[in-house]
Amino acid sequence: MALALLAAPAGAASAAEELAVSVERKGAWFAVRAHAMVAAPVALVWQVLTDYENIPQFIPGIARSVLLMRAQDRVLLEQQGEARFFLFSFPIVVRYEVQEAAPHWLASRAVSGNLRRMSGRYDLNPNAVRPGVQIDYTGEIEPDFDLPPLIGPFVLRSMVREQFTAMIDEIERRALGGERP
Secondary structure, X not given: OOOOOXXXXXXXXXXXXXXXXXXXXXXXXXXXXXXXXXOOOHXXXXXXXXXXXXXXXXXXXXXXEEEEEEEOOEEEEEEEEEEEEOOEEEEEEEEEEEEEEOOOEEEEEEXXXXXXXXXXXXXXXXXXXXOOEEEEEEEEEEEOXXXXXXXXXXXXXXXXXXXXXXXXXXXXXXXXXXXXX
16 A cells, blocks of 8 residues: 655655644653645645545555545544554554545544544645645644554554655645645
């Protein structure tokens, strides 16, 4: 499922280079923030974020993503994958309820599965200074498995960075004329 990293056009900085990810442990759960500026129209960014059934084609760690139901601005989505760190991997099966406010934001929360808590929100803000969209993500994750206290935030930050980078790469690939997977 890994998407090959695309080279940025000469003189342009890749959005992945501008990516910032922070993870803070809050007891048993983690607060996650990520943001990046991407040179693509907001409609294209929205298309990639909501391409639920093709997510396994470009996001590492997600093996299956099925749209179970769509009703107006609500989506029920089931995903399967794995969380990996070092020599360990943990299967993840989660069903999300997603609320969409196209093309401004989408929010999701786990309604079942093997995560104790998972919620997140993407906000899309077109940039007034230069062409592109600021993508801001905030989330809360409480895994159903223990992450070692000293390395837990590092492991989670690495996984979020890898997946967010893959999403940005897919946006950039499509912005350069690439078709949906």
